[in-house]
Structures are given as C-alpha cells and as structure tokens.
Amino acid sequence: MQMNQETKNCQNCKKDFTIESEDFNFYEKIKVPPPTRCFECRQQRRYAWRNERTLYRRNCDLCKKSTVTIYSPNKPYKVYCNECWWGDGWDASSYGRDFDFTRPFFEQFAELQHEVPRMALLNKNSVNSDYTNHSGDNKNIYLSFSTWGSEDVMYSTWVFYSRDCMDSSFIYEKGERLYEIIDSRTSYQCQYGLFLKDCSSCYYCYDCRGCNNCFMSSNLRNKSYVFKNKQYTRVEYLKKLKEYDLSSHLVREGLNKEWKDMMQKDAIHRYVISERNVNSTGSLIFDCKNVKDSFEVNKGEDSKYLYSTIDPKNCMDLYHVGLNLELCYELQGCTRTSNCQFCHLCYDNMNAVYCDTCQNSQNLFGCVSVKKGEYMIFNKKYSKEEYLTLKEKIIEHMKKTGREEGEYGEFFPPSIAPVYYNETQGNLYMPMTKDEVLAKGWHWEDNVPRTFGKETIKSGAIPDKIEDVSDSYLSEIFICIDCSKNYNITQNELLFYRKEILPLPRKCPNCRYKRRFDLRPPRKLWHRQCMKEECPNEFETTYAPERPEKVYCESCYNKEVY
Ligand SMILES: [Zn+2]
Ligand SMILES: [Zn+2]
Ligand SMILES: [Zn+2]
Ligand SMILES: [Zn+2]
Numbered sequence: 001m002q003m004n005q006e007t008k009n010c011q012n013c014k015k016d017f018t019i020e021s022e023d024f025n026f027y028e029k030i031k032v033p034p035p036t037r038c039f040e041c042r043q044q045r046r047y048a049w050r051n052e053r054t055l056y057r058r059n060c061d062l063c064k065k066s067t068v069t070i071y072s073p074n075k076p077y078k079v080y081c082n083e084c085w086w087g088d089g090w091d092a093s094s095y096g097r098d099f100d101f102t103r104p105f106f107e108q109f110a111e112l113q114h115e116v117p118r119m120a121l122l123n124k125n126s127v128n129s130d131y132t133n134h135s136g137d138n139k140n141i142y143l144s145f146s147t148w149g150s151e152d153v154m155y156s157t158w159v160f161y162s163r164d165c166m167d168s169s170f171i172y173e174k175g176e177r178l179y180e181i182i183d184s185r186t187s188y189q190c191q192y193g194l195f196l197k198d199c200s201s202c203y204y205c206y207d208c209r210g211c212n213n214c215f216m217s218s219n220l221r222n223k224s225y226v227f228k229n230k231q232y233t234r235v236e237y238l239k240k241l242k243e244y245d246l247s248s249h250l251v252r253e254g255l256n257k258e259w260k261d262m263m264q265k266d267a268i269h270r271y272v273i274s275e276r277n278v279n280s281t282g283s284l285i286f287d288c289k290n291v292k293d294s295f296e297v298n299k300g301e302d303s304k305y306l307y308s309t310i311d312p313k314n315c316m317d318l319y320h321v322g323l324n325l326e327l328c329y330e331l332q333g334c335t336r337t338s339n340c341q342f343c344h345l346c347y348d349n350m351n352a353v354y355c356d357t358c359q360n361s362q363n364l365f366g367c368v369s370v371k372k373g374e375y376m377i378f379n380k381k382y383s384k385e386e387y388l389t390l391k392e393k394i395i396e397h398m399k400k401t402g403r404e405e406g407e408y409g410e411f412f413p414p415s416i417a418p419v420y421y422n423e424t425q426g427n428l429y430m431p432m433t434k435d436e437v438l439a440k441g442w443h444w445e446d447n448v449p450r451t452f453g454k455e456t457i458k459s460g461a462i463p464d465k466i467e468d469v470s471d472s473y474l475s476e477i478f479i480c481i482d483c484s485k486n487y488n489i490t491q492n493e494l495l496f497y498r499k500e501i502l503p504l505p506r507k508c509p510n511c512r513y514k515r516r517f518d519l520r521p522p523r524k525l526w527h528r529q530c531m532k533e534e535c536p537n538e539f540e541t542t543y544a545p546e547r548p549e550k551v552y553c554e555s556c557y558n559k560e561v562y
Contacts (some may be wrong), residue, residue: 012041046319047426048414054423069120078117096380104401110416125178204259218267247369249503295523420445451486455479471530480508532556
C-alpha cells in the first residue's frame with residue numbers, strides 16, 4: 001500500500017514532524033503503527049534507557065559478593081553479578097505469569113522487571129576488565145565503555161580492535177598508542193587529534209590522512225614533517241618540535257588552546273563526514289546505501305534514524321545496535337538481532353518484541369532476563385500456536401491501552417527505565433534539569449557516585465612535568481579543576497603518561513570525556529549554504545549556523561584538501 005507523506009504533531013514536544021511515504025512502507029512491513037513522536041523525542045526515549053558509564057558497587061542478590069553494576073544499590077531491582085546471571089543457578093521462566101487483559105501492558109511489564117534478576121552490566125568474554133559496560137572480548141580495559149576486542153584501554157568510549165589507548169572516543173579500528181584522539185581509525189602514536197586516518201606520530205591535528213610526523217596542522221593528505229601547516233625538512237621539523245616541552249602541563253595547556261583555535265579559524269570543515277556512501281544523509285556514515293538522517297553508521301542499507309549502528313538492513317530507529325541486523329525498529333543496546341522491535345539490551349535474538357535483557361532467544365514477547373528461551377510471553381512458556389495467538393491478542397489490547405494513541409508501537413517509556421535520566425546518555429545529549437525530568441514522570445538519581453573534599457593534593461601542587469612525578473602520586477587523591485570531584489591515578493595510567501611523555505591530567509575522567517564530547521559534531525543537522533565565496537551550494541550540516549568554523553560543500557572541500 002502506497003501512503004502519502006504525512007505531517008503529525010509530536011506527542012512529546014508538540015512540534016510538527018513528517019512521516020515520509022517510504023517510512024509507511026517500513027511500518028507496514030513490520031506491522032507497527034506509525035510513530036506518535038518526532039524522531040528526536042523517540043531518540044530521547046532510547047537515550048533514557050542507556051546508562052553507559054555511571055557505575056556503582058552493589059552486592060549480588062544471589063552470591064552476595066560485591067560487583068560493579070550500572071544499578072545503584074537503592075534501585076528496587078534484583079541484580080546478579082555476571083557470573084551468577086549467566087550461570088545455571090536460576091531460571092527466568094520461574095517468574096513467568098499470565099497477561100492480565102484488564103490492565104495496560106507497560107504497568108505489568110514494570111512489575112515483571114522488579115522481580116526478575118537483572119544482569120549487573122554487559123561485559124562479555126573479558127579478562128581483567130571489571131570497570132566497563134556494553135563491552136566485550138577485551139583485556140585490561142579500565143573505565144572504558146562500548147569497547148570491543150581491545151587491550152590496555154583506559155578512560156575511553158567506543159573503541160574497536162585497538163590497544164594502548166587512553167582518553168579517546170570513537171576509535172573505529174586499529175588504534176594504537178593514542179591519547180585524546182576522536183573519531184579516527186588505523187592510527188598509531190597520535191595525541192590530540194580529530195578525524196585522523198592512517199596517521200602516525202601526529203600531534204594536535206585535524207582531518208589528516210596518511211600523514212606522519214605532523215604538528216598543529218589541518219586538512220593534510222599523505223604529508224610528513226608539516227608544522228603548523230608549513231612543510232619542513234625532517235631536521236627542521238624536529239628542531240621546531242624541540243621548542244615545545246611536551247612533558248609540561250603549562251605547555252600542553254597552551255597547545256590545547258592553539259589546537260582549538262586552529263580548528264575554529266584555519267581548518268576547512270567538510271559539511272558532514274560521509275564516506276563511500278550512496279544516496280545517504282547524516283554524518284559519520286561510512287559504506288552506506290540509502291541510509292537517511294543517521295549518525296555514526298557503518299555498512300548500512302535501506303535504513304533511517306540510526307545512531308551508533310553497525311551493519312543494519314531495513315531498519316529504523318536504532319541506538320547502539322550492531323551486526324547482522326534486519327527488520328529492527330526501536331532498539332537500544334542490542335547486537336545480532338533479526339526482526340526485533342522495542343527491545344533493550346538484548347543480544348543474539350530473533351523475533352523478540354518488547355524484551356529487556358534477553359539473550360540467545362527467539363520468539364519472545366514482553367520478557368525480562370530470559371536466556372535461550374523460545375515462545376515465551378511474560379517469561380511464561382507456550383506452544384508455538386498458543387504463543388502466536390496470545391501475542392496477537394496482546395498487541396490488539398495494547399493498541400487500546402495507555403494513552404489515547406495506545407501502547408503498541410511505542411518504545412518503553414523512561415518512567416519504567418531501570419536507570420534514571422541523569423545516569424543516562426540522555427543527560428549528555430539532551431540534558432534536562434531534575435525538575436523537568438520529574439515533571440515528565442521520569443526519575444532522577446540523587447546518589448550518583450562521586451567524592452568531594454577528600455583531596456590530598458591541590459592541583460597547583462602537581463609537578464608541571466611528568467619526569468618530576470614519582471610513584472608516590474599513585475596514593476594521592478586529586479581534585480578536578482573543572483568540577484571539584486576527586487579522582488586518582490592508576491599504576492598503568494602513570495606508566496602510559498611516562499611512556500608517552502604526558503603531564504598528569506588536572507581534570508577528572510568525566511570532565512575529560514565531556515571535553516571530547518564537545519569537540520565532536522552533534523547528532524543534528526542544520527540547513528546552510530557553503531561558506532566558500534560565491535559558492536551557491538546548500539546542504540544539511542552538523543554545524544549550527546552560529547558556529548565560527550569554515551564549513552564547505554563537498555566540491556569546495558575537495559578542491560582545498562586533495
Ligand atoms: Zn518531539
Ligand atoms: Zn553473584
Ligand atoms: Zn571533573
Ligand atoms: Zn561550495
């Protein structure tokens with residue numbers, strides 16, 4: 001059935017939004033009603049379910065041992081440590097129950113969530129990597145998140161198949177010896193860089209490829225010994241570099257400011273980051289075909305409204321979802337899923353709908369924490385025929401329950417999320433005050449982990465140069481110059497600073513994470529014109545109109561850079 005484009009009013013923000021005719025085809029294919037919220041409000045609802053990096057200590061409700069978890073001790077849920085949760089010592093189907101057709105779905109689902117044990121956090125097949133979440137196949141990972149197949153990574157986010165990295169974000173593949181590197185791939189021994197590819201020994205660079213030994217430069221291709229965008233001989237370059245004592249905090253502070261100024265005033269910015277794509281829109285999209293309005297997507301096809309997604313086909317509205325995805329809609333934190341809709345933290349499933357933390361299962365509806373299950377509804381087992389009949393009956397019921405537009409077709413509301421808004425990525429990407437959050441009927445965590453006032457050293461008393469930092473600093477408690485939170489330095493961290501000649505950080509890990517976040521392009525598009533004189537080209541860009549950078553269209557950018 002071919003439907004025309006339709007304008008609707010968002011039930012959350014009350015702004016108008018458009019549903020395109022091809023969107024209706026998708027909704028028809030997976031038999032869900034069209035959305036009642038705009039895509040930003042739909043994304044906010046998924047953000048509100050992702051506590052990626054707020055970690056707590058809490059006792060496992062089965063073995064009673066202390067474990068690292070994303071659920072604060074005061075949350076009214078049963079939480080099992082990973083060993084117990086994945087073990088055979090309990091059975092999720094023992095919590096199975098009948099669906100009550102006199103009550104709304106989400107209300108009953110929340111009750112089930114309060115009883116079935118939750119996984120402390122998602123950390124699979126890792127060695128010596130307790131402080132991580134949404135991660136797996138790692139060795140020696142510390143306070144790093146969404147990190148896979150990596151070794152010796154600290155304080156980083158979204159790092160794939162890399163090693164010896166610290167304070168870096170969105171390292172797509174094969175990074176090694178990186179520090180403060182953002183949205184880069186296949187680079188070695190670089191510090192402070194944004195959009196680097198195949199680079200080595202580059203410092204304070206922006207948008208460079210195939211370069212080595214470059215300093216404070218932008219938009220370079222296959223260059224060596226470029227200093228502040230000027231070509232030098234090797235000997236001259238090394239002499240220039242010697243003018244800076246990179247072991248000094250004061251020198252680094254100056255360079256950091258110069259780097260930001262260079263990116264704002266001198267560098268040419270391509271309107272979006274888009275490579276090897278066909279008929280696709282959004283930014284940070286790679287090898288995609290017919291992918292629209294999406295951010296951070298690799299190898300996608302015929303999909304729309306995706307955020308941080310790998311390998312989707314025929315999907316819409318996904319956030320942090322990856323690998324062999326087909327016909328998926330409204331998922332958060334899911335991997336290897338086919339024909340799944342409205343799920344949170346579900347790995348290796350087929351035909352799962354409205355499920356939370358279910359693994360290696362198929363044909364589940366409204367289940368929590370099921371492992372290797374089949375034909376289950378509200379954690380209760382059925383025959384295939386019973387399952388299909390009951391599932392359809394509940395869907396029909398859900399179309400009439402809850403608010404006037406019904407429950408079916410809506411992702412889980414943030415009001416029943418087991419994590420609270422200020423613990424989630426929502427607080428970072430779409431911040432709200434506590435009052436605003438509570439006014440929506442969502443929750444706020446007052447006891448987020450943080451320590452103040454326990455510092456044993458003032459930041460001014462930290463030695464300026466790394467060579468003057470002795471091992472005794474491992475027992476000091478530091479105070480962040482931005483937020484005053486206390487933090488400490490680990491042994492591996494100190495070894496890294498010494499090896500890479502970096503001064504001790506004066507900011508806590510969270511403020512460093514926030515600093516990198518602020519340098520990345522936002523997940524939002526604005527309509528603008530190319531800033532090259534006399535170029536009439538217009539585009540959708542991640543640079544807001546008031547931004548100071550030089551933002552160029554594809555052809556003007558290519559003329560300047562290649
Ligand atoms: Zn909205
Ligand atoms: Zn346990
Ligand atoms: Zn801080
Ligand atoms: Zn142009």
